[in-house]
Amino acid sequence: MSAGGSGVTANELLAVMGARELKDNMTVFAGVGAPLMASALAQRTHAPGLTMMVEGGIIGPKWKPGALPISTNEMRAAYHAQMLPGITDAFLLAQRGFLDVGFIGGAQIDRYGNLNTSAIGGSYERPKVRLPGSGGANDIISLCREVIILTVHEKRRFSETVDFITSPGWLDGGESRRKSGLLFGGVSRVVTTLGLFGFEPESRRMRLEALHPGVSVDTVRANTGFDVLVSDTLTTTKPPTDEELGILRMLDPARQFL
Amino acid sequence: MTISPREYDFQAARGRLERKTKSSGEKLTTLEDAVARVADGDHLAFGGCLFSRTPLALIRALLRRRPKGLSISRNLMCYEGEWCMVAGAVDKVVTSWMGIGLPWGLSKIVREYVESGRVPVEEWSHLGLGLRYRAAAMGVPFLPALTMLGSSLVDVGGSKIIDCPYTGEKLLAVPALFPDVALLHVHRADRFGNCQIDGYAHMDADISRAAATVLVTAEEIVSEEEIRRTPDRTIIPGFIVDALVHVPHGAYPHECYGLYDAEPDHFGAYVESINARGSAAVQEYLDRYVYGPATYAEYLALFGTTALEEAERRGKELVS
Numbered sequence: 001m002s003a004g005g006s007g008v009t010a011n012e013l014l015a016v017m018g019a020r021e022l023k024d025n026m027t028v029f030a031g032v033g034a035p036l037m038a039s040a041l042a043q044r045t046h047a048p049g050l051t052m053m054v055e056g057g058i059i060g061p062k063w064k065p066g067a068l069p070i071s072t073n074e075m076r077a078a079y080h081a082q083m084l085p086g087i088t089d090a091f092l093l094a095q096r097g098f099l100d101v102g103f104i105g106g107a108q109i110d111r112y113g114n115l116n117t118s119a120i121g122g123s124y125e126r127p128k129v130r131l132p133g134s135g136g137a138n139d140i141i142s143l144c145r146e147v148i149i150l151t152v153h154e155k156r157r158f159s160e161t162v163d164f165i166t167s168p169g170w171l172d173g174g175e176s177r178r179k180s181g182l183l184f185g186g187v188s189r190v191v192t193t194l195g196l197f198g199f200e201p202e203s204r205r206m207r208l209e210a211l212h213p214g215v216s217v218d219t220v221r222a223n224t225g226f227d228v229l230v231s232d233t234l235t236t237t238k239p240p241t242d243e244e245l246g247i248l249r250m251l252d253p254a255r256q257f258l
Numbered sequence: 259m260t261i262s263p264r265e266y267d268f269q270a271a272r273g274r275l276e277r278k279t280k281s282s283g284e285k286l287t288t289l290e291d292a293v294a295r296v297a298d299g300d301h302l303a304f305g306g307c308l309f310s311r312t313p314l315a316l317i318r319a320l321l322r323r324r325p326k327g328l329s330i331s332r333n334l335m336c337y338e339g340e341w342c343m344v345a346g347a348v349d350k351v352v353t354s355w356m357g358i359g360l361p362w363g364l365s366k367i368v369r370e371y372v373e374s375g376r377v378p379v380e381e382w383s384h385l386g387l388g389l390r391y392r393a394a395a396m397g398v399p400f401l402p403a404l405t406m407l408g409s410s411l412v413d414v415g416g417s418k419i420i421d422c423p424y425t426g427e428k429l430l431a432v433p434a435l436f437p438d439v440a441l442l443h444v445h446r447a448d449r450f451g452n453c454q455i456d457g458y459a460h461m462d463a464d465i466s467r468a469a470a471t472v473l474v475t476a477e478e479i480v481s482e483e484e485i486r487r488t489p490d491r492t493i494i495p496g497f498i499v500d501a502l503v504h505v506p507h508g509a510y511p512h513e514c515y516g517l518y519d520a521e522p523d524h525f526g527a528y529v530e531s532i533n534a535r536g537s538a539a540v541q542e543y544l545d546r547y548v549y550g551p552a553t554y555a556e557y558l559a560l561f562g563t564t565a566l567e568e569a570e571r572r573g574k575e576l577v578s
Contacts, residue, residue, distance in 0.1 A: 086459035088388030135355035138383035180408030181428030
């Protein structure tokens with residue numbers, strides 16, 4: 001799939017836009033796929049001091065180009081890591097408050113950034129489609145200081161309601177997340193193949209803040225299952241640069257994740 | 259709610275340990291003898307994570323006994339969970355994620371068995387399940403945590419939310435999970451069951467302390483002296499291990515950190531056969547890889563020595 005410019009794939013666009021959200025000397029908890037690519041790209045561009053945490057229980061890996069991990073628990077994910085604390089203890093570092101940013105994807109998302117990766121349709125016991133489950137996504141979204149969601153933008157994913165809240169965003173909006181006991185964090189950004197979204201501070205409803213080049217608000221509306229709020233200061237993102245794309249393709253020459 | 263009081267009954271769990279001999283003696287035995295300690299209806303916790311350090315030799319030996327009514331738990335369940343479903347061995351799967359990995363998409367076996375209501379999946383967050391084992395390893399009925407709150411996962415297992423007795427804030431009371439039997443694969447052990455693991459620790463240490471019975475396979479059996487020279491590397495003490503089996507490549511074709519890489523092409527062929535023939539393909543796989551070969555050596559021979567050597571080469575390269 002080409003998006004946001006000639007020859008740029010959906011995952012390349014997500015990785016580039018995701019990488020730009022990260023700052024130097026941050027700690028980031030990253031899931032497999034585009035989030036991992038985004039973190040690795042940021043490390044090699046503007047954020048050399050970024051420390052990555054991976055849910056297999058890995059701190060500070062430096063992945064080998066051409067040998068990117070398929071899962072967050074296999075040997076490639078730990079390549080040249082600084083520490084392997086174990087899975088439970090890695091997440092407990094997030095619960096303690098050491099993780100600035102969490103980076104996850106999602107199968108189904110609603111206007112409050114709630115994610116469903118468990119079960120679609122029917123009941124939980126007898127779903128129409130059983131998905132793989134939370135893995136670490138619920139913990140990342142619950143325990144990091146802020147969370148960025150990276151996802152392909154499709155109408156079936158951007159849904160009026162989610163059938164099951166695997167990973168809580170702002171729940172029903174307003175103060176509901178805090179009231180549920182989630183005292184920290186929350187979803188700050190949703191990076192999609194069409195643009196960048198934030199959340200309205202009071203209602204916590206998703207709001208379009210930037211469009212990728214060549215994408216219109218109408219296109220976003222047509223691909224979203226809920227009303228799209230649009231920021232008064234809507235901007236356009238800068239397309240991926242040759243340098244950014246070059247680094248991604250150097251990291252993943254076989255284009256396994258791009 | 260699907261958790262049962264037996265899973266978090268810390269007094270009963272302690273009682274089982276108090277009645278047990280904590281032997282410092284010889285633990286070496288055969289795979290068949292080790293898995294004979296599993297009874298129908300038991301809750302089994304598998305060590306490792308996804309396709310890393312999975313106790314496949316033990317699971318394979320177990321399935322050859324045609325067990326029934328088991329509950330199985332693992333933080334990320336890979337295809338061994340599908341084997342148990344298709345073999346008719348499990349009534350419940352407890353996990354945070356089940357599939358093989360991102361490149362292979364949704365598991366058609368999980369979809370078939372869960373969507374039809376045949377085998378329920380009790381889903382926890384990754385940390386949630388980790389803390390269930392940790393609570394049990396600590397001998398307490400629950401641990402307070404800040405995760406899973408506000409999500410639908412709270413209701414799946416039936417977790418309770420409590421008010422912090424000090425601050426008044428809401429906390430998730432993650433219930434302990436005391437498995438009947440732990441199945442683990444480690445890098446090395448002495449014959450008394452003192453175990454060392456390289457690289458990823460996963461949740462094995464907590465699981466070993468949480469379970470009533472601990473079965474271990476080891477890539478290498480080392481001397482007592484070697485363990486005594488490096489006691490800081492021992493993460494499971496011998497007195498909590500009930501049975502130990504020397505099984506080189508005991509996790510293959512899953513990986514064992516620093517020793518051998520996984521075989522993604524094998525997973526790919528497995529998934530392709532399921533795409534073509536559904537759960538019948540898993541039944542065929544079980545016939546060929548589990549029920550067919552009488553010994554583990556015969557099972558490994560199905561992959562061939564060239565594949566094993568190549569996996570070893572890649573595995574060593576990835577830690578250099």
